[in-house]
Amino acid sequence: MPKSLPTIKQIAQQLQVSPATVSRALHNHPRIGIQTREKIQKLAAELGYVPNTQAIHFKQKRSFVIGVIVPQIREAFFSEAISGMETIALANDYTILFGQSYDDPEREKTVVNAMKRQRVDGLLISLSKKTTHYDHLLALEKLQIPVVYFDRVPNLADAHKVFCNIYAGTLEMIKWLFKHQFRKIGILNGPADLPASRERMKAYIDGISRQHLKIDMQWVAETDLSQESTFAAMETLLQTRKPPNAIISFNDYVHMDAVQWAIQHKIKVNQDLAFVSYANLPITRYTTYPPLLSLEQYPEKQGSVAMQVMMDLLLQKTLSSEEKTPPVHREIPFGIAEPPGKLQGS
Amino acid sequence: MPKSLPTIKQIAQQLQVSPATVSRALHNHPRIGIQTREKIQKLAAELGYVPNTQAIHFKQKRSFVIGVIVPQIREAFFSEAISGMETIALANDYTILFGQSYDDPEREKTVVNAMKRQRVDGLLISLSKKTTHYDHLLALEKLQIPVVYFDRVPNLADAHKVFCNIYAGTLEMIKWLFKHQFRKIGILNGPADLPASRERMKAYIDGISRQHLKIDMQWVAETDLSQESTFAAMETLLQTRKPPNAIISFNDYVHMDAVQWAIQHKIKVNQDLAFVSYANLPITRYTTYPPLLSLEQYPEKQGSVAMQVMMDLLLQKTLSSEEKTPPVHREIPFGIAEPPGKLQGS
């Protein structure tokens, strides 16, 4: 009964051959005697030999491990993204070393460094909300460790990025609202310092203008994404003389809180007040009032594309060892989903 | 500008000292000249030296990596469990190698083997629904690689397990229903071959008996967890002469589908038909009819406890190298949560 996994050396000793021979036999190397090969393979199977990838990778100076850092895996968006990544990674014989930043730049730095020590071959990261400088990540690139950003990407021109075109999607949503006769369109945006919020805001302004509607800053409110804050924002938006009749929510969680506020205030959801949102989380399917429209960002797709970009980068690196590859920007086409949510009344 | 991370050797060469000296300096070894140490540490910092854990672990024959395999990370339960694991792992300088089985025993085997090749120091696994024999996992234990099962645990006496006492929790739920005057209690159980289903069934029978109620097999239905199957099960349960007035659902997803069916069939939820369930997913907070009662299984807690058990096992292993530790069974105390769901009517 083996107490630990056998090594090539041990097999070699048992069979009175050299380790090199065993290695060749196990790799079906052409220049080896057929009987020797079979003898070795038989014993290896009996002993349950499994190559020690640690040793191989150490020698090859590659780990075949990709670090993946997300803010919080409990967010459905990220866990689905990781699923997509795993599929691609596994198909290419890579594995995933996993870490969370909890939206804390300090912890992000810690995790990045842990991965650096582990010599990951590459890093996939969705930035923490509060990350503002990228030194710890740029450092990796200098070391030839490719970094691919996804979803929450930095404002750097020469970084590899995979993301959804929220801007274009938002324009579409506004067009849709206009077509359905909603003219008083408000936005319940996230914290102003988030890139995601800035993007939505820009699109909101442009989208409203394109429909020849007037921008009314009374219809713009901000939430820190907590339920209380969303409730407060809803008050400033709706308890005025001229409330909006449609709300674009920052994401589906904000949407659900906003709807809850509306219900509590006897507002007829999707009749007096229409809701559209981002993300299209599966859970909204079960809620009373899903958004009429949701900007689907295909998290699994984003994950698999991001990992594929990484695989491509690593391949290029092995082929043309010196070339600095131009930054890859991959836009995932968004989808406009019309979930079960229905317009109530006319 | 360094093209790759510097090694101890390189530092040694630059400073015209031996690698051993550098190693000692970086470890604050007592027997080293203070100037030498500072000189070396200064250069190491400048060069951005980071120890190559790959090499260290290879030499130490430990990877400081724990494999974590779950059926599907997109299930909230598992992503929260992994969060708990990561916290404990990080605190002990371990990292997590991540894999999914997608409830497919074949894929489970593949992933387990990948982790064996990677020489993980231990494995945390929640079994795939369809896993029936455990050879690939028992093989690990023979190799001194501890395996800790969590949530979906095998029926093996001498395995390390962390799980929730669903049985006791179910008895509590039935007691609660009885106290609230529900006497016609049905169960919408999962596939009969799942251990989780068998456990619920056993508890259902015992719980009903303890309240001196009669077991009526008409009130027992099974779903394969798909929406269609749940709908079908609801039909067999409710479209009879003597339908139940309370339903215990296999989990919150089944619960939500069942409620949807009830609404479609004009049944007054939580008035004519009460619902209780397992899991207490955060999402039910947003649904129209959360379960009146949900058996909270504390996924994050389960994850952190499981990882802690693993840490303890590894520690024991290093201390007393030969002892075979007795199996650890850790029951996470469940909680009975009364979420926002309200009894309608009387």
Next chain:
DNA sequence: TTGTAGGCGTTATCAT
């Protein structure tokens, strides 16, 4: 206080 040497598992290179 510092240097030397050997070894962890594997494979590529060179020699036989």
Next chain:
DNA sequence: ATGATAACGCCTACAA
């Protein structure tokens, strides 16, 4: 067709 050797980065017992 097979064997011997060196090397990857690090650590450590031993030698100086």
